[in-house]
Amino acid sequence: MKNKKLIYVLSIVIIIFIIGFSFLIYKSEQSEKNRIKKQIELDLVYNELDSISILLGDKILTISQLGGEIDSLIIIKENIEKEKKEFRSRAFTQINKLQGKVEGYKELLIAQDEEINKLKLINEQLYDENKDQKVEINTLNSTISEINKTKETLQVKVNYASRIELKNLEIFGISKNGRNYKNSFKNRLVNKIKIDIEIEENEIAKIEIKDIYLRVEKPDGNIMFDISKGSGSFIFENRELFYTIKREVLIDKLSKSLSIEYIKNEDFMIGNHTLILYTDSYIIGKKEFLVK
Known part of the structure; x- marks a missing residue:
């Protein structure tokens, strides 16, 4: 009878241990899944920051070549690079904050696309104006050249006519x-x-x-x-x-x-x-x- 009771108690203990151990394994697996999920999210945010930094660098170069203002954009790019350096040391709880910044940077890139299009339009207008001016200048130069040739011809005739006879x-x-x-x-x-x-x-x-x-x-x-x-x-x-x-x-x-x-x-x-x-x-x- 005592042996049966002992076996019963041991069985209950073993069952409780198995249940507890299984729960610990489950919690550990869930934690690892959450950690991997958050790491993936962090990697995605970091990669987005990196892509934004590269795109912003390209747009800074384009705007500079088109004659636009780039000082504020350079400061923003420096801040992005700083964010990237500090990124890995941040807690997972800051993902939402970082994602918000990423969205803000994306909007900034879209705004710079609009600025680039405006600058391109201005440059095209300036190019057309310069082309028209060049045509006018070339026409004027041709006229001046013809006038100078006529003047030289007349001067030759005057010089000849003014000779001692x-x-x-x-x-x-x-x-x-x-x-x-x-x-x-x-x-x-x-x-x-x-x-x-x-x-x-x-x-x-x-x-x-x-x-x-x-x-x-x-x-x-x-x-x-x-x-x-x-x-x-x-x-x-x-x-x-x-x-x-x-x-x-x-x-x-x-x-x-x-x-x-x-x-x-x-x-x-x-x-x-x-x-x-x-x-x-x-x-x-x-x-x-x-x-x-």
Whole structure:
């Protein structure tokens, strides 16, 4: 009888132990399930924070390139990164709070999409305006270029028309007793030559003092040259030329006459000589004379 009672008691104890142990196992499993569930929720929230941080970084770059304001967005991104660093150490009870922040950040991203669209629209309008301005500027530049070409053409014509024009050019051999031999003379009869120049009136000529260079070419092609009588050289069309005589002449739109004399220091060469009158940029005229 005692054995039966003992067996009964032990059976009850074992049953109670089994029930208690089963309950503990159940509670442990439920706790683990809850922990895993909350960990999954935490991971989801963390991943959302990470994705939002990346997207916000992209939008900051886009807004910056479009010329928008990004200072406040940079501060928000820094706060998100701080949230991520502190995230793992937070209690599970803060999930709802974090999820609320995540929703707020999502709304911020949507707002930035709207800002980006506005900035893109503004930039497109500016691009169209700039394109129109470029067309106008190109048209204006073309017009200015054409005006400058016309101006240059007119200036060339004016420069040409304002050149010194000869009305007459004569060469005389002068004897010691003052007798003149026009354009042809014997060497033994003359001791100098005289060049008479008549310049035409020119209303559009620039008023200035201009150098006139006289080159007397001998029959052998050499230049009549004597430094003691003022001979020298000048630059014409990028090359050096020698001249026989140089004179400064006041060009004042009016016609004028001048005479230039050259005393010989040696016999003139027999044959045709050529007198050429230059400025530093063009030939005024030329004339031949004969020495017999």
